[in-house]
Amino acid sequence: xxxxxxxxxxxxxxxxxxxxxxxxxxxxxxxxxxxxxxxxxxxxxxxxxxxxxxxxxxxxxxxxxxxxxxxxxxxxxxxxxxxxxxxxxxxxxxxxxxxxxxxxxxxxxxxxxxxxxxxxxxxxxxxxxxxxxxxxxxxxxxxxxxxxxxxxxxxxxxxxxxxxxxxxxxxxxxxxxxxxxxxxxxxxxxxxxxxxxxxxxxxxxxxxxxxxxxxxxxxxxxxxxxxxxxxxxxxxxxxxxxxxxxxxxxxxxx
Amino acid sequence: xxxxxxxxxxxxxxxxxxxxxxxxxxxxxxxxxxxxxxxxxxxxxxxxxxxxxxxxxxxxxxxxxxxxxxxxxxxxxxxxxxxxxxxxxxxxxxxxxxxxxxxxxxxxxxxxxxxxxxxxxxxxxxxxxxxxxxxxxxxxxxxxxxxxxxxxxxxxxxxxxxxxxxxxxxxxxxxxxxxxxxxxxxxxxxxxxxxxxxxxxxxxxxxxxxxxxxxxxxxxxxxxxxxxxxxxxxxxxxxxxxxxxxxxxxxxxxxxxxxxxxxxxxxxxxxxxxxxxxxxxxxxxxxxxxxxxxxxxxxxxxxxxxxxxxxxxxxxxxxxx
Ligand SMILES: Nc1ncnc2c1ncn2[C@@H]1O[C@H](COP(=O)(O)OP(=O)(O)OP(=O)(O)O)[C@@H](O)[C@H]1O
Ligand SMILES: [Mg+2]
Numbered sequence: 001x002x003x004x005x006x007x008x009x010x011x012x013x014x015x016x017x018x019x020x021x022x023x024x025x026x027x028x029x030x031x032x033x034x035x036x037x038x039x040x041x042x043x044x045x046x047x048x049x050x051x052x053x054x055x056x057x058x059x060x061x062x063x064x065x066x067x068x069x070x071x072x073x074x075x076x077x078x079x080x081x082x083x084x085x086x087x088x089x090x091x092x093x094x095x096x097x098x099x100x101x102x103x104x105x106x107x108x109x110x111x112x113x114x115x116x117x118x119x120x121x122x123x124x125x126x127x128x129x130x131x132x133x134x135x136x137x138x139x140x141x142x143x144x145x146x147x148x149x150x151x152x153x154x155x156x157x158x159x160x161x162x163x164x165x166x167x168x169x170x171x172x173x174x175x176x177x178x179x180x181x182x183x184x185x186x187x188x189x190x191x192x193x194x195x196x197x198x199x200x201x202x203x204x205x206x207x208x209x210x211x212x213x214x215x216x217x218x219x220x221x222x223x224x225x226x227x228x229x230x231x232x233x234x235x236x237x238x239x240x241x242x243x244x245x246x247x248x249x250x251x252x253x254x
Numbered sequence: 255x256x257x258x259x260x261x262x263x264x265x266x267x268x269x270x271x272x273x274x275x276x277x278x279x280x281x282x283x284x285x286x287x288x289x290x291x292x293x294x295x296x297x298x299x300x301x302x303x304x305x306x307x308x309x310x311x312x313x314x315x316x317x318x319x320x321x322x323x324x325x326x327x328x329x330x331x332x333x334x335x336x337x338x339x340x341x342x343x344x345x346x347x348x349x350x351x352x353x354x355x356x357x358x359x360x361x362x363x364x365x366x367x368x369x370x371x372x373x374x375x376x377x378x379x380x381x382x383x384x385x386x387x388x389x390x391x392x393x394x395x396x397x398x399x400x401x402x403x404x405x406x407x408x409x410x411x412x413x414x415x416x417x418x419x420x421x422x423x424x425x426x427x428x429x430x431x432x433x434x435x436x437x438x439x440x441x442x443x444x445x446x447x448x449x450x451x452x453x454x455x456x457x458x459x460x461x462x463x464x465x466x467x468x469x470x471x472x473x474x475x476x477x478x479x480x481x482x483x484x485x486x487x488x489x490x491x492x493x494x495x496x497x498x499x500x501x502x503x504x505x506x507x508x509x510x511x512x513x514x515x516x517x518x519x520x521x522x523x524x525x526x527x528x529x530x531x532x533x534x535x536x537x538x539x540x541x542x543x544x545x546x547x548x549x550x551x552x553x554x555x556x557x558x559x560x561x562x563x564x565x566x567x568x569x570x571x572x573x574x575x
Contacts, residue, residue, distance in 0.1 A: 055467055060371065087469035097460040101482040110478065111468040160464075167468065 005069075006031045006201050007052070007171055012066035014047045014056055021047040022064070023225040029218070034193065034202045036212035036233065039222030040248065045205045046094075048222065049173045052203065053089040054082040070171060087115060090164030090200075094176040096156035098148030098163070105144040107159055111167040126166055133199075134162035135192050154185025161192065165200070172196065174204040178211070190215055209249055213237050221245045303555060310549035312542060321549060327514040327530070329539055334546040336553070338514040342431065342524040343554075346506065347499035349435025349520070350442055355492045357439075358446035366454040367476055378451065385444035393508030396437045401428035401509055404436075409521055426521035427511060434510040434524070438502055442495035449491035449569070453484045490568030497561040501554060503528035527554045 007029040014022035021044045029035045037045045050056040051064045054075060068075050075085045098107045108127045109117075117123060127144075131137040136158040140151070148159055157177060164172060178186040193202060193215050206212050212219055212233065219236040221229045221244075229236060229245040240246040307314075313321060317334060324335020361381065365374040405428030416422040457480055465475040481488075511523020512533055525533075527550050538544040 091467040
């Protein structure tokens, strides 16, 4: 594993109008590392990762300050166009959200088409690759032109992962990607992530401690908008430095 | 403890059941009342259709299909062909839809997706208020403002630069098909606008974020997430607007010039189904004239009924998916 940091967050603050939801978070992630974000509900996990592709600011009244370096480019630099950032930073949401008006195939290549790829053969090739990477190919290869919403919840989520992978992002953000899924689909997606990490740096929000322990290299524990503890996953789960972390991961949290 | 707890609970259970049954009775009465009412309304609709048909019977049996294909409308000679007024209704409504549809959908999209909330709410409110203005007020505005400015500014330019197209050729008077189409377009904007905005509002934020997170610009996001998935709903909204335009009477009667002739030019005066009825009904010279006017009313009734039916089907299909 290359240890050079690909993602560096420095003193990130995020606001909803007058309320500060993320209060000065700094952390970094190496190439191909999986970073888990854990913490109680409402502590700012979603807000935090939505700042990493500048999606946070799309909500009315929301804004963020600080620095987020991706491959040494500060995405909060005034000269940077958020649209170009979002092509490099993929995102998978808590609830599967395929485009209902598009077919499975068109869902997967939607990002490519936005990026201006037009050649049908290229699109087909990348669609197959992405669906293979998302472990969905065998299930949908015979009905690529059915609507994306005709799939089951777990399949839709993998379709969304394929859609995010198709544009070959350097960082993949996942906000509780398995919380709406059954154990089997969850296991599939976890398995998938151990494959995906070879190609892409993953930041995942999860409420599932076992999941965080299983799949991540490093873990960040958030509490009311602040980063309480950040370190190697094994260390955070076996020998947490802060009392609050220990209380949370042992389930004794207030 | 358990033994004292249990009977209390039971009695509570009984009370609840009794009050439930009462509520149920209320529900029953109410639902029958509603059923009766809706049945009554359906019956009323049928009866209106029937009375129109009965009133039109003399004309239907005398002219047959000639009534629809005939292009001469001459009460003096007792020749009644409604092709000119069918044409007038169709063309003025089409002009209205062609202008109003993109405008209304565009404004709805802009207000819902781009404009700050305060602007969105106030402009939305103003546009919806357009629907509250009485038709005759539109007509007055048409006569005193729209028609004169068409005659002195717009139409001379149209004839000068686009006169080689038959649509914009010939003499112009201000009042005419173009004026009617324009005024209709303003009148149906609120219909198409409100429905489109309602449809855009039902699209979940998650759809928009899906597109943005893929690197879509705002405009691309609107295309993929908003417009694409509301196509049939917008279709329904437009058809509903068309339905409104077809039946609109007062304002059109005041600005269309009231000449029952088919002319290639939009600048020429024309006549619509609704306006011919409004114009001639009071002074209908004889029974067959009256019956012919009622037949036009009957046709208008059937056409708007079908059009509105289509619109509902479109919108229903949208809200189901
Ligand atoms: N759209 C919004 N407008 C205003 N405040 C918001 C908004 N979304 C979230 N917040 C606030 O920001 C804080 C952080 O919310 P966030 O969604 O990031 O929490 P979270 O850690 O992802 O929680 P969960 O585990 O429940 O998903 C919360 O206190 C919440 O009330
Ligand atoms: Mg969240």
